[in-house]
Amino acid sequence: MGSARIPGQLLFHANKLLFGRNAWGTAASTCLVAKKSSTLAYQPDISPAEFGETTRMNLFQSLTSAMDIVLQDDPTSVVFGEDVAFGGVFRCTVGLKEKYGKDRVFNTPLSEQGIVGFGIGIAVAGATAVAEIQFADYIFPAFDQLVNEAAKYRYRSGDLFNVGKLTIRSPCGAVGHGGLYHSQMPESFFVHAPGLKVVIPRGPIQAKGLLLSCIRDQNPCIFLEPKILYRSAVEEVPVGDYVLPLGKAEVIMEGSDVTLLGWGTQVHVLRQVADLAHDKLNISCELIDLRTILPWDSATVIESVKKTGRLLVSHEAPITGGFGAEIASTIQEECFLHLEAPVQRVCGYDTPFPHVYEAFYLPDKWRCFEALKKMINY
Amino acid sequence: MSVASRCLWRSIGTFAKHARPSRLVSSNNNARNFSVSSRVSALDDHFFPGTKCRYTQKLEVLEPDQKDPIPVYRVMDNKGNVIDADEDPQFDKETCLKMYRCMTLLNTMDRILYESQRQGRISFYMTNYGEEGTQIGSAAALDPNDLIFAQYRESGVLMWRGFTLDNFMDQCYGNVSDVGKGRQMPVHYGSTDFHFVTISSPLATQLPQAAGAAYAFKRAQNGQVVMCYFGDGAASEGDFHGALNFAATLECPVIFFCRNNGYAISTPTHDQYRGDGIASRGAGYGIATIRVDGNDVMAVYNVTKVARQISLAQSRPVLVEAMTYRIGHHSTSDDSSAYRTDSEVSYWVKEDHPIGRLGFYMMNRGWWTEQDEKNWKNESRKQVLEAFSRAEKKLKPNPELMFTDVYDEMTPELKKQLSSMKEHVQLYKENYPLGNFESMDK
Structure with missing residues (x-):
């Protein structure tokens, strides 16, 4: 499969040879069902002027x-x-x-x-x-x-x-x-x-x-x-040449109560969680994009968790043996006396990635939000 | 044992074989192959392990094109005329009609499912356009109990065996009736009833598995062979090599059936390999090989029949390369106009189409008329649309099925995750598409 590509322009008909084009027709139904729209809310970054x-x-x-x-x-x-x-x-x-x-x-x-x-x-x-x-x-x-x-x-x-x-x-x-x-x-x-x-x-x-x-x-x-x-x-x-550092996480949103840590698509899910926490719970979240998974920037995460006292790490991959486990372990060791609640991991379940059940499988904003609530009320 | 010491032992073993007294091998049959002029002295009467070759004093470079390309076996010409009457498999009218109906029903199903993906009703689809002949011809020559490992463009094989339109549609929708429980993308069919191992997206992984299954069949002496389909692209994967080498050395009754349709997504065969196709590799592995016109359903039938006989009777693999053409796009995610011309495709549509060739054959015999075609077209379309509509109405399975079959029994950790998923969805039910799914257990 590929991305949502432009529909193919060419529809070939197998037995045109015998009875001309459209011999086997196409689906005539007019019932159009909209594709399930993505729930991804993308907030663009702003490029630094020096670039x-x-x-x-x-x-x-x-x-x-x-x-x-x-x-x-x-x-x-x-x-x-x-x-x-x-x-x-x-x-x-x-x-x-x-x-x-x-x-x-x-x-x-x-x-x-x-x-x-x-x-x-x-x-x-x-x-x-x-x-x-x-x-x-x-x-x-x-x-x-x-x-x-x-x-x-x-x-x-x-x-x-x-x-x-x-x-x-x-x-x-x-x-x-x-x-x-x-x-x-x-x-x-x-x-x-x-x-x-x-x-x-x-x-x-x-x-x-x-x-x-x-x-x-x-x-x-x-x-x-x-x-x-x-x-x-x-x-x-x-448009020109620029580099961003490897091995360096980025604090995208500063906050005081909970550190939210993710990478890739999950950063955008966590941004929504931060908004929900702010709107519904009046909680201030610090959002970090890890960017480099190996070697990972533990210093930035440790510094943040020492400030907020709470860490929620989230990834799409299955929870067991996921990189969240490595982070949670390091944070409990480095920030033990600063923690207000156990580190929460919100991740894919320990199953292969399932087709029709994807909505239930993913660590979506509601699962993250619920975990965040538990941390606050711990 | 460390790797180094294992290697040492291996070389000592090899040395020991070399050191055997020459008398012990002097009566080797291979010596008979030598011409008088190149007869070797007693001292030379050794062979490098694994070879049967003579010595030469002439330095020769073996160029790959020194031999003519392997010919393509065909029975019918493009107009459905049998070229050599002795090769006509002599299908009766009913068999011919059954093949034709299956090929065209597949084509109709493809059209409707392709369009339905375009309309957003299913998430993905892959058509079989142009490969109906390879699929139906080969399927018809197998025993219905032969085990099949397929790639993903062999729906016709499954259809020939009796997988119903409802079965296909249910899988594409991943609904409650999908025997695969909604876990895989469309076209990843599987069936124990029809001895068809469930499709997996990764390419070529099925090839060594097919060799293994065939080995078990041989030991069980169950009278079955294993049929393994794959494409010209998959034949570049490492698994292809492992599979053919295993099947040859372990003497497995398996047919490796390559559908060489000219493209792996956009990659033409010129970028995929530089030998004489896939068939030329058979000899290198010590495997009997046949190349066939995949658009000639009768030729494919004859070849598969022979391949099966050799494989079963002699307990060894056979490689078949069916030359065909992928008329459709790779999948609904592909637009092949980005990498090939209309005229290239239209040649295969207009001049050399497997459905057309069989159609001509039947019309030549008076077994099929334009009226029959018209009636069947309406009838088959009706059947497909009805099955489609039934599948579309069905709910998706209970979301709890996401957690089953990871292991034979659900682990304690998975049970915890299942109950936490249910609890969460209950709490946030307005945010989940529960209406599309069967209810979860209380």
């Missing part, structure tokens, strides 16, 4: 812009993956092959382990590799290359070799109808592989600056792109 001139871009366009800059500046850089040549199934590489040539922006055969291993080889040879895995759900055939190879290259060679020039981009997360294999958030699988960096942006400005950082960072990075934001997140994005 210069901006233009309106959605998230996938901001990624194209980042890759355009890299291809322009770094003659060794290549961009590749399944269906990348025609622009990618999510349109992130549109126009790049035409601009930079098919030796720099190209399709690969359909093999995720091939894509990542190939990227590792490019990086070992000193060139820059920006590889796309079409869906994060399909990254697992490359698990060995990522976990045993990319993550350990520098360490095992005593820093003789490294694959710092490797970046893996991959669409991730819930979209409303993706089911088991077009919805997963696999970040916690990779945080157990020291040597990798794992980054998840919340919007177009962040995505461009963080992707440029990942590509230039001298460590292999996995850049997970919440695909629901590709089109729905639109901002005034700086």
